[in-house]
Amino acid sequence: MSDTAYSIRNNETNMQFEIEADGEIASMLYRFYKDSIAFMHTTVPKALEGKGIASALVKGAFAYSQKHHKPVMVYCPFVAEFIKKHPEYQQQLDPGYHKQ
Template identity: 25%
Template sequence: METTNVVLNEKGRGEVQLSSDGKNAGKMDILVHAPRLTVYHTEVDPQYEGRGFAKLLLKELVSYARKNDLKIIPLCPFVHAQFKRRPEEYQDIWFKKEESTSHDSTKNN
């Protein structure tokens, strides 16, 4: 049985962790600095590859962001690729750089 959870330290650094039958199977390295959550890296242990575990991690990440009203900065290539593949599914939590610069450009007009 697979379980996922988010573990953060007092500075907002941490992981989305995935366990399978009580063993560490994968993780995502994250930093929460509200209102944003940056995801840096996704890793699945080689013995668990091909089972959709990276998508389980992504599901937990997205759920956590929605529950905590956070926007995700997808620096991780896997997460970024998933967001680009299904932008409508992630539009509510995907932080895009143009969101921050669009506000700045109105100041110059």
Template identity: 35%
Template sequence: MSEQTGTPVVRDVEARHRYEILVDDRRAGLTAYRDRDRQRVFFHTEIDDAHAGQGLASILVEQALTDVRASGRRLVPVCPYVAKFLKKHEEFADITDPVTPEVLTWLEAQLAR
């Protein structure tokens, strides 16, 4: 496991439908999404093995959800990590929509493109 020396930076890479977390200007992880009307549907989060155990996933998801709030969108936590994060961070409950079969069918079609 490598030590992070710089402050992690989170950025929205809209063209790739994901937020990335950078450490020392290198991508250390991401959380992927697709937009459905006014919802941002999060479906996958990963942190590179070299950065595991440093709390980066929590930083990444918290900043991504804060960005969702600022944009006026709502979020749908299909990703298990995002769902787990929301159980501990109720401050995002007011912008969280449930995962429904309709959302899952829509997401599957989006990802098949």
């Protein structure tokens, strides 16, 4: 995994966070549900795999949810695994959806 800082943009039209690198776009699809944000699916093109881009997308998405006071609902398997490795993000999960 790389320590490279990536610029994350929020494509509100397509409801996804995006990172563009090497002419490719990696994305994380999201949806709003009531007062929460749901992280649906993360896609990283093969050419960008192994560069820490998916993790950067997740961190950027959590930063957005925190800034906008949106509890997170996780549907994406990559995000679920990310949270297991980074439990500090558990505090941002929607307690009504993610019962402990």
